Amino acid sequence: MSAIAYSANTTTFSSTISSITPRYSRHQPPASIAFSNTPKQPSFKTLTLKKLQFPNTTISPRKAVVCAASSDAPGKSFHGMCYVVRDNIDTDQIIQAEYCTLIPSNPDEYEKLGSYALMGLPDSYETRFVEPGEYKTKYPIIIGGYNFGCGSSREHAPVALGAAGAPVVVAESYARIFFRNSVATGEIYPLESEVRICDECKTGDEVTIELENSLLINHTSGKEYKLKSIGDAGPVIEAGGIFAYARKSGMIPA
Amino acid sequence: MAMSSMAASSAISSPFITPKDGGVSSLSAQSSSSIKVMPKKVSKKIVSVMTPQQSERKPSTTGSVKTGMTMTEKIFSRASEKSQLIPGENVWVNIDILMTHDVCGPGSIGIFKKEFGNDAKVWDREKVVIIPDHYIFTSDERANRNVDIIRDFSHEQGIKYFYDIKDLSNFKANPDYKGVCHVALAQEGHCRPGEVLVGTDSHTCTAGAFGQFATGIGNTDAGFVLGTGKLLLKVPPTLRFVLDGEMPDYLLAKDLILQIIGEISVSGATYKAMEFVGSTVESLTMEERMTLCNMVVEAGGKNGIVPADATTFKYLEGKTSLPYEPVYSDGDARFLQEYRIDVSKLEPLVAKPHSPDNRALARECKDVKIDRVYIGSCTGGKTEDFQAAARVLLASGEKVKVPTFLVPATQKVWMDIYTLPVPGSGGKTMSQIFEAAGCDTPTSPSCGACLGGPKDTYARINEPQVCVSTTNRNFPGRMGHKDGQIYLASPYTAAASALTGFVTDPRDFLH
Numbered sequence: 001m002s003a004i005a006y007s008a009n010t011t012t013f014s015s016t017i018s019s020i021t022p023r024y025s026r027h028q029p030p031a032s033i034a035f036s037n038t039p040k041q042p043s044f045k046t047l048t049l050k051k052l053q054f055p056n057t058t059i060s061p062r063k064a065v066v067c068a069a070s071s072d073a074p075g076k077s078f079h080g081m082c083y084v085v086r087d088n089i090d091t092d093q094i095i096q097a098e099y100c101t102l103i104p105s106n107p108d109e110y111e112k113l114g115s116y117a118l119m120g121l122p123d124s125y126e127t128r129f130v131e132p133g134e135y136k137t138k139y140p141i142i143i144g145g146y147n148f149g150c151g152s153s154r155e156h157a158p159v160a161l162g163a164a165g166a167p168v169v170v171a172e173s174y175a176r177i178f179f180r181n182s183v184a185t186g187e188i189y190p191l192e193s194e195v196r197i198c199d200e201c202k203t204g205d206e207v208t209i210e211l212e213n214s215l216l217i218n219h220t221s222g223k224e225y226k227l228k229s230i231g232d233a234g235p236v237i238e239a240g241g242i243f244a245y246a247r248k249s250g251m252i253p254a
Numbered sequence: 255m256a257m258s259s260m261a262a263s264s265a266i267s268s269p270f271i272t273p274k275d276g277g278v279s280s281l282s283a284q285s286s287s288s289i290k291v292m293p294k295k296v297s298k299k300i301v302s303v304m305t306p307q308q309s310e311r312k313p314s315t316t317g318s319v320k321t322g323m324t325m326t327e328k329i330f331s332r333a334s335e336k337s338q339l340i341p342g343e344n345v346w347v348n349i350d351i352l353m354t355h356d357v358c359g360p361g362s363i364g365i366f367k368k369e370f371g372n373d374a375k376v377w378d379r380e381k382v383v384i385i386p387d388h389y390i391f392t393s394d395e396r397a398n399r400n401v402d403i404i405r406d407f408s409h410e411q412g413i414k415y416f417y418d419i420k421d422l423s424n425f426k427a428n429p430d431y432k433g434v435c436h437v438a439l440a441q442e443g444h445c446r447p448g449e450v451l452v453g454t455d456s457h458t459c460t461a462g463a464f465g466q467f468a469t470g471i472g473n474t475d476a477g478f479v480l481g482t483g484k485l486l487l488k489v490p491p492t493l494r495f496v497l498d499g500e501m502p503d504y505l506l507a508k509d510l511i512l513q514i515i516g517e518i519s520v521s522g523a524t525y526k527a528m529e530f531v532g533s534t535v536e537s538l539t540m541e542e543r544m545t546l547c548n549m550v551v552e553a554g555g556k557n558g559i560v561p562a563d564a565t566t567f568k569y570l571e572g573k574t575s576l577p578y579e580p581v582y583s584d585g586d587a588r589f590l591q592e593y594r595i596d597v598s599k600l601e602p603l604v605a606k607p608h609s610p611d612n613r614a615l616a617r618e619c620k621d622v623k624i625d626r627v628y629i630g631s632c633t634g635g636k637t638e639d640f641q642a643a644a645r646v647l648l649a650s651g652e653k654v655k656v657p658t659f660l661v662p663a664t665q666k667v668w669m670d671i672y673t674l675p676v677p678g679s680g681g682k683t684m685s686q687i688f689e690a691a692g693c694d695t696p697t698s699p700s701c702g703a704c705l706g707g708p709k710d711t712y713a714r715i716n717e718p719q720v721c722v723s724t725t726n727r728n729f730p731g732r733m734g735h736k737d738g739q740i741y742l743a744s745p746y747t748a749a750a751s752a753l754t755g756f757v758t759d760p761r762d763f764l765h
Contacts, residue, residue, distance in 0.1 A: 123736065155361060155472035
């Protein structure tokens, strides 16, 4: 057994290994590609600083009400019935491949994508997320387990959920590309829970999510759950995606 | 050392894999800052004594870097024009190749036009590669329209590498048509060591086999890249997999990656790079390395990567005229974790329904009755995958007992099936072996039924059937029907299973 690879820190592995290796661990670091939950990322700082260089920006019409500067949208909350799913909900279950011929950037096809959202779930999910013939869901909040959105890179997945009228998912962890696409499109808030809540909530429970307080309240069961802060991704989603955010913050000309 | 590695491995279910922690994770902030200070002092000294400041020569290219970097970090470093990077940093990366296809191309183009204007031009018409491959041989009107959209865009923009198909009734009448994008990218010379390749497909990570950074992105990011040639990416920490030992002749790279995914789970590498090294990896062909890297996304990985070597350079000969510069992990590079696998002890594997990490030995599933076998896709539809299947069929001399569907990844693979002889067959081609064994005739190259697709897709699972497949995912509904059951396996295991009608260990025929 050679140890060539690590010149530094070999002494640390015994203390950190348990948090890294367990099978099916729910150890995923919060959302950490470019739009990370980590509060301060240098490159993002520079993005917002550039505001000074392009002061004359008009605000993008989409979702433009909340100011972009704040890190969490103040007072923003979501309320309604939740739809509960399990672990490893892959993109085929969120939007089946046969519907990926729909182009999300075409408005009428965008609406249609919503009508097919989560139709790929197995029949063991007795309640449909979107009723047949409907375009919108009754459940604006989705609660899942770990590794939500694994599988393909299809942006149709977060778009379908957003188009169906569900702007929030709360899961234990996300697959990387799904998280990134959620933020880049501004379609949904991919929030992470600190504990596993998909076992304790039931489809149809009335819940409220307070973004500012990173809190999920289940009114039906009377329980409250702490969520991880959405961090720097929050303003991007609030603005309506990376392009809208970049314009708003002056990174690209409006 | 022996003690500590034993203690470490006791937390792991398999005896063949030994993880060790390189300690980047929680300590990275601390340790990196303390390490960072050192080389700065040293390099300042060198600058003042030796020569005036040289802005052109980056430390990463001159070898004067004092903090070791992994090959993924080095690629990010060069692409972001920064001399030193650590995992977790967000950097603007210059993109060498952007690939898109008929599923996500239209949406990416839509975003590009909306954001940059109807008359906008792509940042570099020679760096955008557009490959129709997903929903081609179908009468689905929207699918056909999507190919029209990427064709119109390619013509309007003067895209140099657009692999068109117009005559859907006969793919051979389309000389430009390739087929599955990830295999076509390699065959057409778009994969080069040291470069950054992004694509609107999660299996873009396949190209990591060439010692480059390759990862899947969404439409919005692709729209951004189309307009700017740049993307904001986070530098991933690296998990290193050291695969040693002689590979038994009944195993394929598919077994190796199923072993690894089974070990670390479908989210075990989320946000991370997976670097594959060791004597076994060195002995693998390019196509086998592609299989290995192809499925890193099934472990959540951001990219998979294999150091470029003589095998890589040989493959690239005559495929690309562009210069490239391979990079390698430094001896003191820091890995989040290292896993060691003794490949000589592994057995043929499957991933049972409905998750790629639901690992089992093929022989443990010998009572699982199957309805069909599927050989194809970016993962298991390459020339060598069909060679492997033909080898098993030839060894048995028997006929398949269940419908066996063959979908070559590309037009070149299709040609190979009809022209390359199978060793030991007395000069018979793969196609002759398949025909003699009673397989379905190899069909038009495309992604086919790997991801279900339109209802009329060839070999799509439209009934609740059980399928052994050389593809990459087996989540519910992946190949069509929600109650279909997919056993992911190597081409050896798939062919052996076709011969018996049950999930079968290929050693039953190869020995």
